Amino acid sequence: MSEFKSLPWLQDNFDKLAELESTQQIGHAYLIQGQKGLGKESLVRDFSTYLFCQQNQEQAACGHCQACHLLSAGTHPDFKFITVEEGATQIKIEQIRDSRNFLANTPLLGKYKILFINFADKMNINAANALLKNLEEPAPDTLIFLLSHQPVLLLPTIRSRCQKIKISRPSEEIALSWLQQHMSNDQAKLCLQLAFGAPLQALIFADEERQHERREIQKRLLELLRSEIVCSDAAKCLGQYPIEDVLDNLMVSLQQLSRGLQLHNTNVSANVSSDPISGIEGKGGTGTNDNTKELNDIAMNLTAAHIKPLHKFNSVLTQTRSAVQSTANPNALLLLESVCFQWIRLMTGKTEMEALTV
Ligand SMILES: [Zn+2]
Numbered sequence: 124m125s126e127f128k129s130l131p132w133l134q135d136n137f138d139k140l141a142e143l144e145s146t147q148q149i150g151h152a153y154l155i156q157g158q159k160g161l162g163k164e165s166l167v168r169d170f171s172t173y174l175f176c177q178q179n180q181e182q183a184a185c186g187h188c189q190a191c192h193l194l195s196a197g198t199h200p201d202f203k204f205i206t207v208e209e210g211a212t213q214i215k216i217e218q219i220r221d222s223r224n225f226l227a228n229t230p231l232l233g234k235y236k237i238l239f240i241n242f243a244d245k246m247n248i249n250a251a252n253a254l255l256k257n258l259e260e261p262a263p264d265t266l267i268f269l270l271s272h273q274p275v276l277l278l279p280t281i282r283s284r285c286q287k288i289k290i291s292r293p294s295e296e297i298a299l300s301w302l303q304q305h306m307s308n309d310q311a312k313l314c315l316q317l318a319f320g321a322p323l324q325a326l327i328f329a330d331e332e333r334q335h336e337r338r339e340i341q342k343r344l345l346e347l348l349r350s351e352i353v354c355s356d357a358a359k360c361l362g363q364y365p366i367e368d369v370l371d372n373l374m375v376s377l378q379q380l381s382r383g384l385q386l387h388n389t390n391v392s393a394n395v396s397s398d399p400i401s402g403i404e405g406k407g408g409t410g411t412n413d414n415t416k417e418l419n420d421i422a423m424n425l426t427a428a429h430i431k432p433l434h435k436f437n438s439v440l441t442q443t444r445s446a447v448q449s450t451a452n453p454n455a456l457l458l459l460e461s462v463c464f465q466w467i468r469l470m471t472g473k474t475e476m477e478a479l480t481v
Pocket residue numbers: 175176177178179184185186187188189190191
């Protein structure tokens with residue numbers, strides 16, 4: 124048995140890779156796929172450390188040999204990491220070309236060279252075609268790991284040349300017991316639910332900075348509902364954060380709103396008095412302490428009749444996310460402005476002209 128204690132639900136995947144390597148059956152290229160927040164990157168990093176460690180005992184990396192130090196410092200000569208560069212939305216051909224020499228040389232320190240491409244579906248078409256050549260003619264002693272939350276966006280020719288490893292969601296019991304090392308039981312339950320069962324994503328939702336960001340976004344939603352701000356100004360405020368984070372936070376807020384309104388509706392039908400949002404969190408003791416005021420204020424402007432429009436707004440967000448992910452340089456401001464307008468339209472029934480005038 125190998126030691127892979129950091130993310131316990133990945134133990135089986137790790138063991139499988141270790142077994143393939145020890146029996147010389149390891150492939151040249153793997154596509155690691157699964158939803159965001161399951162630890163795909165940790166799996167590749169931990170497996171690479173295990174392979175490179177010069178003193179690994181009982182299949183565990185020692186953590187203090189030269190190879191372990193170089194890897195944790197990001198300077199191991201046999202390990203190359205490619206991801207979307209800061210400020211960019213795609214992986215460019217130059218980044219893939221840069222890896223050619225790396226792939227052509229023999230390993231300097233160990234048995235393997237590892238090329239690790241995170242967000243592989245963000246490779247633009249030229250980058251993807253450049254990588255194809257390496258996948259078609261793999262150099263000996265080379266391992267290529269591609270990671271993707273959305274493998275369907277990868278070129279089929281790339282997908283077909285990789286062996287697939289699908290990372291599954293852990294059971295709720297395992298996820299909660301891991302999350303409880305970082306937060307209270309109630310908060311873990313709520314965040315895990317918001318993160319659709321992905322523990323690392325749940326951890327991000329519980330992060331204080333993210334909670335602050337979410338409250339700021341919710342304030343803009345409220346101001347839009349109350350006609351206190353125009354769409355273009357609201358979009359500018361939202362535009363200070365990465366658009367994918369804004370969309371994530373909006374989706375989380377919507378999910379909480381829908382659930383709160385549904386619970387409230389059920390309670391009203393059953394003649395139980397409740398705050399519109401008490402089902403969401405805080406006072407009822409069901410979750411975190413963040414958001415209560417902002418979400419409650421929004422909910423005060425909505426009724427059960429808004430549950431359907433909330434679902435429609437969620438579709439708007441999903442479509443916007445697809446547009447962001449499939450466009451080289453998405454115009455974030457324009458997309459956010461459209462999101463703000465759709466929010467007003469669906470929640471208040473206002474037309475574009477009416478929404479433009481405050
Ligand atoms: Zn080591």
